[in-house]
Amino acid sequence: MMQVAGKAGAVLRIDLKAIRSNYRLLQGLLGSAQCGAAVKADAYGLGAIPVARALLEESCRHFFVAHLEEAISLRPHLPVEANIYVMHGSPVGYEAEFLEYGCIPVLNSAQQVLAWRDLAVKMQTRLPAILQCDTGMARMGLSPAELQQCLASSDFMQGIDLLYLMSHLASAEDQAHPMNQLQLQQFNAVRAAFPGVKASLANSSAIFLGKDFHFDLARPGAALYGVAPVAGQANPLQAVVHLQGRIIQTREIPAGAGVGYGASWRSQQASRIATVAVGYADGWLRSLSNRGVAQIAGHTVPMVGNVSMDTITLDVTGVAETHLQPGALVDLISTDNTVDKVAARAGTIGYEIITSLGGRYERTYSN
Known part of the structure; x- marks a missing residue:
């Protein structure tokens, strides 16, 4: 709902310059790894379209949303070379929508992998995707058992252009939490089954865990928007x-x-x-x-x-x-x-x- 200046009960000011500065800081920490941006939930409530446009000016080309509908809304506002990844994958039966709107699914289950594979075979082409594996969060991604079952099938990735192998950390804001190293070990073990495939593990807080967690692509969200990334430490990011x-x-x-x-x-x-x-x-x-x-x-x-x-x-x-x-x-x-x-x-x-x-x-x- 658009509010007329001076008539609304409150004013919310969003500093896009600070978001850009935060992005540069995070990219600097990542070195050669690429810095993407989580703009799901309307860029954490701050406006996905203006935020994404600001990040484009900082050469960000990887944008993560949660739902297909979010990707469809954002797509007209980004150039074709900017990738939009849908972290929940495709809703059942809507795989073709990804091709129509130029979006890339994060495949989280064997069912999603098979549906994407079947579409690729039907289209007689290779379709891009990210594959997520569960390394201990027990939320999304192929479980270890499910992954082993899929790997046992020689054609389970047929027609899929696997851009990244991905997982998500459960406790990255707590740098001393033992789960960080355990999940890193599990992720590296899974990567061994996908030689040559790029990897993405780091969210906002994991960027501050060091280069072992950076891999090829990071997916910061809250840190871009000024939320402190490390518990108990001074916030190096600008307020947004x-x-x-x-x-x-x-x-x-x-x-x-x-x-x-x-x-x-x-x-x-x-x-x-x-x-x-x-x-x-x-x-x-x-x-x-x-x-x-x-x-x-x-x-x-x-x-x-x-x-x-x-x-x-x-x-x-x-x-x-x-x-x-x-x-x-x-x-x-x-x-x-x-x-x-x-x-x-x-x-x-x-x-x-x-x-x-x-x-x-x-x-x-x-x-």
């Missing part, structure tokens, strides 16, 4: 998201007054409360109730009461009246109150915060 909510009104309340649904917060003293036009319908999670903060003219103010569908309430006692006029903007996500800090207060991860940001914001892009 700046969210501001508009004040609707303010009011004075006496000591002991309740605020919001359920009166989950009560004032200890006479206080001033500002109501801001952002709520859980906008992706401002209800778990931030009585836990979140905002910033107004250099003041950090607490969010008090439960998050409502369309509003939050802030204790702005002590903030000058000049900063509290109806329509004034308060910072909810900023360089100081980062996506990761908001996520920590909400008891979640930065990924959920940015992908939850709703459609009612006035969105602006800077480049």
Whole structure:
């Protein structure tokens, strides 16, 4: 839903220059390996089309989405030499759609492999694909048993132009987690069955695990959008998201007054409360109730009461009246109150915060 400037309850600013800078940093860490981009879920909620166009200017040519429909929507906005990979593979019976729209499936099961192979045989051509193997996440990709069964068939890859062998790490953000090395060993064991085939293992966090994890193509997502890639370490990436909510009104309340649904917060003293036009319908999670903060003219103010569908309430006692006029903007996500800090207060991860940001914001892009 398009919002008219100044009429929306909040403003979401997305810094495409920062995304480009983050991409360059990641590509620099990868050396000779190529840096792709995960733009699934509408580029983590930030807009797949403007984000992909910005990354094209940084010579990115590998884009990953989750669903075929996402690929179909993105395809007209990218040049033919840019690859769009569909990580969930083909929905049953829709294999031909990949040819029509110039997309490449990530094959995750024997059923998907066979369907893609059958189409290649029928078309009497070789069709490009990525093959994903499960190395310990137990989510998608051919299981070890399924892979062995497929390898036992001499024609199981007939007609398939295998671009990359792929897997996904379960705990890459925790650099000391033993699963990282175990999955790397498993992945290298699988690669032995596909000599000469390029490989892709690294997501955002795995890029920071070192060159053993880089292989030929990395698939960063959240790191491009400013989310911290390594738990417990300083974030080397630039902030991308700046969210501001508009004040609707303010009011004075006496000591002991309740605020919001359920009166989950009560004032200890006479206080001033500002109501801001952002709520859980906008992706401002209800778990931030009585836990979140905002910033107004250099003041950090607490969010008090439960998050409502369309509003939050802030204790702005002590903030000058000049900063509290109806329509004034308060910072909810900023360089100081980062996506990761908001996520920590909400008891979640930065990924959920940015992908939850709703459609009612006035969105602006800077480049």
